[in-house]
Amino acid sequence: xxxxxxxxxxxxxxxxxxxxxxAQMKVLPLAGAAGxxxxxxxxxxxxxxGHISGIDQAVKAFAVQxxxxxxxxxxxxxxxxxxxxxxxxxGAPIFYLQGGWAPKKVGWLKRRMVNMVTRxxxxxxxxxxxxxTPEENRYLDFLLHGGSYVAFENLEAIRDWMKNV
Ligand SMILES: Cc1cc2nc3c(=O)[nH]c(=O)nc-3n(C[C@H](O)[C@H](O)[C@H](O)COP(=O)(O)O)c2cc1C
Numbered sequence: 207x208x209x210x211x212x213x214x215x216x217x218x219x220x221x222x223x224x225x226x227x228x229a230q231m232k233v234l235p236l237a238g239a240a241g242x243x244x245x246x247x248x249x250x251x252x253x254x255x256g257h258i259s260g261i262d263q264a265v266k267a268f269a270v271q272x273x274x275x276x277x278x279x280x281x282x283x284x285x286x287x288x289x290x291x292x293x294x295x296x297g298a299p300i301f302y303l304q305g306g307w308a309p310k311k312v313g314w315l316k317r318r319m320v321n322m323v324t325r326x327x328x329x330x331x332x333x334x335x336x337x338x339t340p341e342e343n344r345y346l347d348f349l350l351h352g353g354s355y356v357a358f359e360n361l362e363a364i365r366d367w368m369k370n371v
Pocket of ligand 1: 213216218219253254255276
């Protein structure tokens with residue numbers, strides 16, 4: 207299997223490189239990979255309004271065996287279920303990883319779109335004031351200023367799945 211990815215601000219690329227090193231797989235960016243890959247593909251792409259960026263191109267160009275969306279919200283069963291519904295690939299399991307948020311690396315319109323979506327969460331956290339847990343403090347700072355939740359441990363489910371493919 208080969209890892210093919212797309213990344214706008216670098217978080218998906220970081221995960222793809224980490225996974226490639228750990229699983230000893232070749233890692234290729236989606237741009238320019240079409241026609242160069244004959245092996246099955248594990249596709250990784252950033253989430254954009256619930257859609258895994260590049261997934262349609264990947265499914266057209268390769269034999270996609272597994273898919274991973276990288277977003278900014280914390281991983282949960284609900285996030286995964288919503289993701290699976292909107293990004294169905296027949297016969298391929300879907301995974302979710304929390305990446306990061308880089309407001310300075312995206313254009314103003316995209317920054318505004320994200321800020322609109324995260325507004326109620328930010329306000330709810332701000333209203334909690336000193337009752338916020340350390341984890342909530344970290345997440346509020348992340349939503350306001352950006353940051354990264356990329357961590358090798360998050361790859362466990364994908365690595366387990368890869369061992370049995
Ligand atoms: C326009 C836009 C829409 C986004 N939509 C979502 C989303 O629906 N869900 C989510 O969890 N993250 C969303 N994000 C956050 C990115 O998916 C997140 O920052 C991701 O880590 C980016 O990966 P990359 O650095 O590989 O591009 C969005 C970001 C932008 C700029």
